[in-house]
Amino acid sequence: MIIILKPGISKKQEAAVLKEIRKRGYRPHVMRGVARTVIGAIGDELTHRSLETLAASFPLVVESVMPIQKRYKLVSREAHPANSTIRVRDHVLGGKKFHVMAGPCSVESEKQLLTTAEAVKAAGATILRGGAFKPRTSPYEFQGLGEKGLKLLAKARKETGLPVITELLSENHAELVAAYTDIIQIGARNSQNFQLLIAAARTGKPILLKRGLSMKIEEWLLAGEYVLAHENSNLMFCERGIRTFETYTRNTLDLSTIPVIKKESHCPIVIDPSQGAGRADLVVAMCKGAVAMGADALLVEVHPNPAEAWSDGAQQVSLEIFAKLMRELKPFIAAAGRE
Amino acid sequence: MIIILKPGISKKQEAAVLKEIRKRGYRPHVMRGVARTVIGAIGDELTHRSLETLAASFPLVVESVMPIQKRYKLVSREAHPANSTIRVRDHVLGGKKFHVMAGPCSVESEKQLLTTAEAVKAAGATILRGGAFKPRTSPYEFQGLGEKGLKLLAKARKETGLPVITELLSENHAELVAAYTDIIQIGARNSQNFQLLIAAARTGKPILLKRGLSMKIEEWLLAGEYVLAHENSNLMFCERGIRTFETYTRNTLDLSTIPVIKKESHCPIVIDPSQGAGRADLVVAMCKGAVAMGADALLVEVHPNPAEAWSDGAQQVSLEIFAKLMRELKPFIAAAGRE
């Protein structure tokens, strides 16, 4: 911790601050600068009590307190320099092979899901996505098929061999969802629902953690830390767009998270351009950018008839556009050194 | 719904859109403008299937689709023109009397809680706040005393007569928390955790719903709609600051929510300046502004020794500052026509 004192502080005032720092288990180190005095407090910030309250305790003396240690450990690349890979049935995520997870926003019917699953498989997708429990802004909107949707996903997996990813919404459904899915998705609205993160982690299933709408990268890494701290190391981060002032797109897809997560963490990074753009016509360009920047996988919403979709139709691409997208991605995947 | 067509659309293309609108149960109404044609789709947007996917179905024909109906009903002032009031033991929130809810961020010990409860009561607070379950950004931070904290709150209520408000974090704790508290608080991070909102609503207890960090007012009203739609009409909204680019303050307290919520909804509006400012030295000014602008209550973090607090010490005010604040608020409460 670095503690910056206000200008013109007396020796006595300074001594009181130093005493408090020692009391909290840190060793203070005083530096007298030109304009003000700075104290370095030496000690482990993760295990000792925080010094951030010093500004409150000594409002006339302490100007500000700055942490110098990173607050996340297990998700950090410092803790685990090599890339982590995650096994999902026969697939390995985070390795040399590039993956595409595709499927409908919501599971609506057996026919809709199987048609989509077969089409995305034929186009080259390796994992099937589909929502059974849906978080909806309004209580009057379709909330998902629930367990019936999970059963349809399991059926689609049996028929196509594609592993399945679906969202978990409630702590009470953690075991139920884990019984059907291969990857548990935690949505943006629940990205700091720590009870849900813990419940998901305990199932032992791989977790895909979406970034919250206004989540700083540090907070996202710390939310991931909840998963690893509960003994589940199969974590992927998924950027899906943040909330900004711009209204042309539904969210602002922050593709810089790809090199940033690669730098700070060993966990794979997945890009969801469907939520990010909120418009099918931007999805294709977003996917190309994500591949070029080094993402490990894409998560794309695909629907046999987007206009008939029961949720978020505006951002789902049709089977034809998806097949075309997969063809167009190939040279970029090769250019990025992936398979 | 208003559907705006692109320029230069043929009769045949237009007819296809009109057919689809009728198929979804709306009556189309065509207006030919100078630059483009606009279709009004007449029908109840809350009960019919959405037309927002039309832009996806007819990407070359439809430019955009705009809803004209408000998506919330039960929380709206249109549905309930008079102000709602909420009875909490002997108190009525949302009426002529102005309320102050005060207490520590976290319940830490019997002594800490009782000292605070007695002091805030003496200063004029009418409700005691205190966190027993704490949502923390890092898994390594203090997570609250849990049920022990709830018992201490009940004890403090018994000794001071102050009703109690505390946060609910987990669906599985809804009944437990409801057994001890008088008002259930839903925190900013869980403001779109709809399963938690439903579980809280079902306890029948009054709910204080904080605004999420990047929640639009419409989304906040719709989250409140989840509570009323699950047959609990004792809802209060609580503004606690939104996330913006500014880093000087922890969040940007959006005081305009006071007149806006009063205009759009019949539910009371509470201001939490502690989270909003993230700095005790700004709390006093924030409180004055909130009173002047017509808030129904304040939610203030108070600690006998902020520097020793186990969580968020920087934003808690001391007992002395709280007592001074309450004295200074008096003329503003009178000027606002409240008691």
Added chain:
Amino acid sequence: MIIILKPGISKKQEAAVLKEIRKRGYRPHVMRGVARTVIGAIGDELTHRSLETLAASFPLVVESVMPIQKRYKLVSREAHPANSTIRVRDHVLGGKKFHVMAGPCSVESEKQLLTTAEAVKAAGATILRGGAFKPRTSPYEFQGLGEKGLKLLAKARKETGLPVITELLSENHAELVAAYTDIIQIGARNSQNFQLLIAAARTGKPILLKRGLSMKIEEWLLAGEYVLAHENSNLMFCERGIRTFETYTRNTLDLSTIPVIKKESHCPIVIDPSQGAGRADLVVAMCKGAVAMGADALLVEVHPNPAEAWSDGAQQVSLEIFAKLMRELKPFIAAAGRE
């Protein structure tokens, strides 16, 4: 400056950084912490070359560089502990008396301006506002009456005795505008148009500097520093709402700037609720909040017939509403200890 090194740095790597710090005129001071080493660089950050590039020069060694000195001097309260007051003809801004600047968004005609000027004076306003040069988002919108508007403002001043404030848009108009106005307004879009700030400062007229739409408080203070550094100490800051994700209001009025500017600077702080709310129906509540929180003045858009206004009609209040507002503000002005 505080320089944080990465973990596991060799003595040789550290020595290279220390050498560079000395070369730039700072005295390095090494602190060895538990997790990493921190270097304090002692020297005046305002006069020495920045060390922020150290992270670029030593990308494998330096993790981050944090300034500890504030970058603004002349606008800071440290430099000038007492409140500054600004004389504008017979008035003193920033003192015990609370001021209201009112008038139309755009000067449209002699009749419109004189009617408004007389009405706002009768209601208690002390300064007349009116735009002669208007910055408009679209080139097809009304751009203001220009010099004709300035002449009408001068005429209104002569008839009512109210000093005048108007916006300066172009460096080339600085002398022209200064010849007619008593206060020069720098608008939000030009808040970092430093050439314009310098030109305005050189006229010697009092400057009202609006906060840019996405301007951090530090940047605002530094923009103000441009005025004081060019030998004009008659500076007022004016908050008018920042750009956030919220779309219900046009901007988010950040009233916390009142206590923050009072804490950081000696210059007066003015609130413009018209731009902030973008809706006349919220203006009244905003004004009350601003008064209660300690603003020195308000800047309110008033129009004899808002529906007929040539610009920004939605946010201007009518003469009747303004008179009512001024009556309603009185108890809050008294409660705030102002006149």
Added chain:
Amino acid sequence: MIIILKPGISKKQEAAVLKEIRKRGYRPHVMRGVARTVIGAIGDELTHRSLETLAASFPLVVESVMPIQKRYKLVSREAHPANSTIRVRDHVLGGKKFHVMAGPCSVESEKQLLTTAEAVKAAGATILRGGAFKPRTSPYEFQGLGEKGLKLLAKARKETGLPVITELLSENHAELVAAYTDIIQIGARNSQNFQLLIAAARTGKPILLKRGLSMKIEEWLLAGEYVLAHENSNLMFCERGIRTFETYTRNTLDLSTIPVIKKESHCPIVIDPSQGAGRADLVVAMCKGAVAMGADALLVEVHPNPAEAWSDGAQQVSLEIFAKLMRELKPFIAAAGRE
């Protein structure tokens, strides 16, 4: 324009609104919906007086007013369906060939500039960038070499044959800067400094218009409209990152602007990853993403010794990293179908 009335409006109230709409030159068209009545006002929104003030004129009757026409014309793809290309000496921007503009943030000395110019040319850059007039947040920072910098740019052009781009800061320098440069850059802080845009347009030189820190895409297009409306059709848009809540990166580079600008406008789109990332280590990934998503050119800050740079050293890449970047971009340029 679409005017939405409140529920329960009388015939008489409605008639008053209809009368006002006709008075302003529009033809009203009434649609009675289930929940409320909607009026379509038919007429050219660009030439008629706005109806947006109707909500202010009839606050009890009109709920909201929504424009349906786009506010920009000349920059729109509707007005000019083919891509525009811009000739800069021997080069054509916006065509099949991909361009890279590279050079130092600030021109510092002849040696620094010539070394950089030769190196970036050797690596494949086609245009030389360099700042002679610098907008700096603080008045105490280096403000650029001014005309001396312009002369050095002209010299570098003479020696390398690379056309030159530099920023214009002041209306008064428009002719001076135009005499030396091949492309005029308008910076983010001046993106709505309309007087500067007009002065730049009038020089006839190609204009590169950076997006403001919190500029909506519509506002950016309208700022560009100022250039075209002043008879200069050689306009390029340049995304350089917007301001969001995230603090890990200096700004959030919004790469979705590439497909969006391509869809809405015929003008070329350039990406500036240096300002966007604020960190040299992210620049390479950003460039790859920009190429893959269809940008027409890059604008990259390059410095022979970033650690010694007089401005923004943290975000400039070295000559070696730039050469490596250019090599790594090649397969992505090919995959994007560019040369």
